[in-house]
Amino acid sequence: MIDATHDPKLTSWVANANDHADFPVQNLPLGLFSPANEAPRPGTAIGDHIIEWQALVAAGLRLDSPTMEAVLATPALRKSVRQQLSNLLSDPQYREAAEPYLHAAADCTLHLPTRIGDYTDFYAGIHHAVTVGKLFRPDNPLLPNYKHVPIGYHGRASSIRPSGAPVIRPKGQTKAPDAEAPSFGPSKRLDFELELGIWIGPGNDLGQPIDIAQAADHIAGYCLLNDWSARDFQAWEYQPLGPFLAKNFMTTISPWIITPEALAPFRLAQAPRPEGDPKPLPYLWDAADQAAGALKLSLEVLIETAGMRAQNLPPFALSRSEARHMYWTPSQLLTHHASNGCNLQTGDLLGTGTISGPAPDSAGSLLELSEGGKKPVTLPSNETRSFLEDGDALILRAYAEADGFVRIGFGDCRGRILPAG
Amino acid sequence: MIDATHDPKLTSWVANANDHADFPVQNLPLGLFSPANEAPRPGTAIGDHIIEWQALVAAGLRLDSPTMEAVLATPALRKSVRQQLSNLLSDPQYREAAEPYLHAAADCTLHLPTRIGDYTDFYAGIHHAVTVGKLFRPDNPLLPNYKHVPIGYHGRASSIRPSGAPVIRPKGQTKAPDAEAPSFGPSKRLDFELELGIWIGPGNDLGQPIDIAQAADHIAGYCLLNDWSARDFQAWEYQPLGPFLAKNFMTTISPWIITPEALAPFRLAQAPRPEGDPKPLPYLWDAADQAAGALKLSLEVLIETAGMRAQNLPPFALSRSEARHMYWTPSQLLTHHASNGCNLQTGDLLGTGTISGPAPDSAGSLLELSEGGKKPVTLPSNETRSFLEDGDALILRAYAEADGFVRIGFGDCRGRILPAG
Numbered sequence: 001m002i003d004a005t006h007d008p009k010l011t012s013w014v015a016n017a018n019d020h021a022d023f024p025v026q027n028l029p030l031g032l033f034s035p036a037n038e039a040p041r042p043g044t045a046i047g048d049h050i051i052e053w054q055a056l057v058a059a060g061l062r063l064d065s066p067t068m069e070a071v072l073a074t075p076a077l078r079k080s081v082r083q084q085l086s087n088l089l090s091d092p093q094y095r096e097a098a099e100p101y102l103h104a105a106a107d108c109t110l111h112l113p114t115r116i117g118d119y120t121d122f123y124a125g126i127h128h129a130v131t132v133g134k135l136f137r138p139d140n141p142l143l144p145n146y147k148h149v150p151i152g153y154h155g156r157a158s159s160i161r162p163s164g165a166p167v168i169r170p171k172g173q174t175k176a177p178d179a180e181a182p183s184f185g186p187s188k189r190l191d192f193e194l195e196l197g198i199w200i201g202p203g204n205d206l207g208q209p210i211d212i213a214q215a216a217d218h219i220a221g222y223c224l225l226n227d228w229s230a231r232d233f234q235a236w237e238y239q240p241l242g243p244f245l246a247k248n249f250m251t252t253i254s255p256w257i258i259t260p261e262a263l264a265p266f267r268l269a270q271a272p273r274p275e276g277d278p279k280p281l282p283y284l285w286d287a288a289d290q291a292a293g294a295l296k297l298s299l300e301v302l303i304e305t306a307g308m309r310a311q312n313l314p315p316f317a318l319s320r321s322e323a324r325h326m327y328w329t330p331s332q333l334l335t336h337h338a339s340n341g342c343n344l345q346t347g348d349l350l351g352t353g354t355i356s357g358p359a360p361d362s363a364g365s366l367l368e369l370s371e372g373g374k375k376p377v378t379l380p381s382n383e384t385r386s387f388l389e390d391g392d393a394l395i396l397r398a399y400a401e402a403d404g405f406v407r408i409g410f411g412d413c414r415g416r417i418l419p420a421g
Numbered sequence: 422m423i424d425a426t427h428d429p430k431l432t433s434w435v436a437n438a439n440d441h442a443d444f445p446v447q448n449l450p451l452g453l454f455s456p457a458n459e460a461p462r463p464g465t466a467i468g469d470h471i472i473e474w475q476a477l478v479a480a481g482l483r484l485d486s487p488t489m490e491a492v493l494a495t496p497a498l499r500k501s502v503r504q505q506l507s508n509l510l511s512d513p514q515y516r517e518a519a520e521p522y523l524h525a526a527a528d529c530t531l532h533l534p535t536r537i538g539d540y541t542d543f544y545a546g547i548h549h550a551v552t553v554g555k556l557f558r559p560d561n562p563l564l565p566n567y568k569h570v571p572i573g574y575h576g577r578a579s580s581i582r583p584s585g586a587p588v589i590r591p592k593g594q595t596k597a598p599d600a601e602a603p604s605f606g607p608s609k610r611l612d613f614e615l616e617l618g619i620w621i622g623p624g625n626d627l628g629q630p631i632d633i634a635q636a637a638d639h640i641a642g643y644c645l646l647n648d649w650s651a652r653d654f655q656a657w658e659y660q661p662l663g664p665f666l667a668k669n670f671m672t673t674i675s676p677w678i679i680t681p682e683a684l685a686p687f688r689l690a691q692a693p694r695p696e697g698d699p700k701p702l703p704y705l706w707d708a709a710d711q712a713a714g715a716l717k718l719s720l721e722v723l724i725e726t727a728g729m730r731a732q733n734l735p736p737f738a739l740s741r742s743e744a745r746h747m748y749w750t751p752s753q754l755l756t757h758h759a760s761n762g763c764n765l766q767t768g769d770l771l772g773t774g775t776i777s778g779p780a781p782d783s784a785g786s787l788l789e790l791s792e793g794g795k796k797p798v799t800l801p802s803n804e805t806r807s808f809l810e811d812g813d814a815l816i817l818r819a820y821a822e823a824d825g826f827v828r829i830g831f832g833d834c835r836g837r838i839l840p841a842g
Contacts, residue, residue: 117578117579118577118578118579123662143660143661145596145603145657145658145660148594148596148602148603149594149603149657149658151658151661151662151665152662152665153574153575153662153663153664153665154574154575154576154577154665154669155575156539156575156763157538157539157578158538158539158627158763158764158765158766158769159627159763159764161627168627168628168762170761170762171630171760171761171762172760172761173569173570173702175566175569181569181699182566182569182570182702183702184702184703184704184760206579206580206582206589206670206671207589207670207842208842209592230761233761236566236570237566237570237572238661238663239564239566240564240572240659240663241544241572241573241574241663241664242574242659242661242662242663242664243574243662243663244572244573244574244575245757245758245760245761245763248575248761248763249627249628249761249762249763250627250762278602281594281603281604281605282605283605336666337666339592339593339605339666340591340592340593340651340654340666340669340670341589341591341592341670341671341842342577342579342580342666342669342670343579343580344579345579348579421628421629421762
């Protein structure tokens with residue numbers, strides 16, 4: 001629902017918040033942060049500052065400061081806190097009471113916003129599925145189940161880290177097709193994957209599926225997600241049970257939860273499925289979900305190598321894509337996940353899968369951009385990349401724009417590769 | 422290490438503990454339980470009773486009662502509590518102080534012993550891998566990676582339940598090979614899988630692998646694990662990313678953690694790999710791990726149908742197997758898991774994969790026992806089973822026997838199928 005919190009004329013008394021590329025007063029994301037050397041607490045990014053939710057109490061707008069878990073689990077509370085934060089940060093009368101709770105983001109540490117119980121990764125980017133499928137099966141890139149089943153698998157919750165955490169190049173087993181035996185060592189085909197993360201709000205009890213018409217009520221928000229992947233491990237280990245050590249050494253997410261409320265103005269008419277594509281089974285089909293439309297989100301992947309830093313070159317855009325390239329809606333992913341009675345819990349995280357666009361320069365991984373390593377990408381530093389090198393920093397970004405609304409963004413999802421230990 | 426706690430002459434003052442099939446004073450498993458209508462607390466099964474750890478304090482053997490998390494995370498504490506419980510329950514001088522903390526197991530509720538962070542399922546039963554592989558690929562049953570890589574994948578932590586919790590038949594997508602389109606409905610090929618669970622004790626930091634020589638120090642104990650599987654969902658969904666909704670609707674475990682100390686007397690000389698099998702890569706090979714030998718554990722699968730209950734027939738043994746049929750040791754599974762730097766955490770659970778024996782009647786799933794449904798199993802009630810029917814109860818059991826030692830067991834891992842909702 002679009003309301004006064006989205007009004008483009010709304011401004012904040014916080015310096016630099018107005019016209020901030022990611023965090024104007026129309027965004028109001030949820031996060032967990034520590035001011036320098038202090039304990040973690042929930043807060044909201046505003047411009048290049050962070051406001052503690054405790055400020056709502058200091059300003060007399062709330063009797064108590066809610067926990068992150070309560071806000072995620074309770075959509076009405078999440079919406080009420082948004083409205084209160086909008087008032088707090090836009091109305092100068094609250095400035096004096098709130099300012100002691102305002103911190104320069106540069107002085108703070110961002111944490112994972114909540115304890116992640118289970119993490120599931122989907123495969124909803126159809127252009128990624130086709131391009132990667134072509135590398136393995138040129139004649140039959142898309143498996144027969146793809147347009148019927150929102151394909152997904154369980155990932156590792158313990159190794160999810162917030163933006164900025166170092167990424168140690170993993171060691172593992174590989175076997176080149178022409179090698180006699182496998183060997184063990186640092187990955188030579190380390191890659192990124194451009195994904196969105198979907199945060200679960202209210203959960204469901206074991207054995208109780210979630211109807212597609214109610215699925216949106218179970219989504220607390222979104223983030224960026226980099227599903228770092230060791231392609232050489234993946235090729236050797238993934239049959240028959242799927243990716244394991246190729247993925248679970250690390251997953252990086254952007255630490256701010258961008259709420260469904262913040263994203264309400266940014267929707268597209270759902271891209272119709274290509275003619276001839278099967279209509280999803282009834283449990284995955286809801287007219288309102290289709291009518292709500294895909295998220296209107298622009299996605300970017302930037303790289304910054306040690307060589308580029310030495311030449312003072314800015315990060316280089318490897319790829320630009322859009323959230324609309326998902327074949328399944330977030331509600332379809334969630335409903336499918338719970339359709340067998342599997343219980344989702346508050347704070348669980350779903351990855352969408354790599355969101356590549358149809359064009360070669362809109363691919364969400366180096367595997368695709370370099371065509372499996374055959375066509376290295378040339379960077380402004382005249383370096384080339386088939387896969388990631390030590391010292392490379394990878395930055396994912398997302399932002400939403402629409403006529404008549406203020407642009408909002410997700411904040412960076414960044415990780416730099418360290419050499420294998 | 423075998424010590425005085427294993428002495429076969431040791432007896433307990435608790436009625437029925439001596440000669441108990443599972444829980445004599447030589448076992449002393451770890452669990453979390455509630456006496457009738459009371460709060461959960463840690464305790465230990467002794468005969469058909471449960472003793473609260475608080476009894477150690479009441480008897481003056483400890484200053485404070487440890488938490489389950491501390492015992493799992495700290496091998497020295499786990500071993501010390503074992504020694505103290507052995508004294509408490511065998512020496513009559515402690516009876517008066519301890520008895521207020523002793524509860525009839527029949528009056529108690531058993532819980533999961535700890536919060537499970539991440540759950541990983543392996544595929545270490547080579548006879549299962551061969552038999553199932555033959556159903557899909559008659560000419561090439563075992564994939565080329567099997568004897569090099571301890572194959573595993575991530576499972577769902579949220580839907581793990583202790584023995585006795587009902588198992589609701591899941592709904593899901595299936596597509597028969599000759600059907601034009603998939604359909605959605607209750608699984609028609611619901612199966613069990615006979616596995617062991619491995620509880621992680623001390624964890625490792627992200628990016629810090631666990632050396633194979635230290636791996637055993639990270640294992641806090643074992644349980645039985647039933648990896649319920651909807652074979653019809655699995656066949657349609659599992660490519661290319663592995664099993665998902667076919668598995669994550671429910672996993673049942675036996676609630677008692679059987680410690681490495683309890684199992685110390687029950688080891689076999691490691692079954693040598695068949696001649697010609699590749700030697701594992703150095704990171705997976707430790708002479709001491711090999712010399713310690715496989716767990717000497719007998720495994721049983723029993724079924725009890727509604728028809729059998731109506732005829733007062735006892736549960737029927739569908740299958741008998743042994744833990745030694747694992748191709749990889751628990752230390753190898755754990756070291757492989759952490760070899761890329763993936764961080765294991767205290768309370769994580771690893772499944773071994775289905776532990777089938779080489780003989781047809783030692784298979785750990787109905788998929789194998791009925792040859793993919795082609796040869797239904799006949800039960801004493803004259804019913805037949807290709808897969809599980811509503812009302813069927815499935816019971817997994819494990820016990821260890823060795824000359825000169827008292828038999829110990831794991832307690833039941835039981836679940837009964839309820840109709841789809």
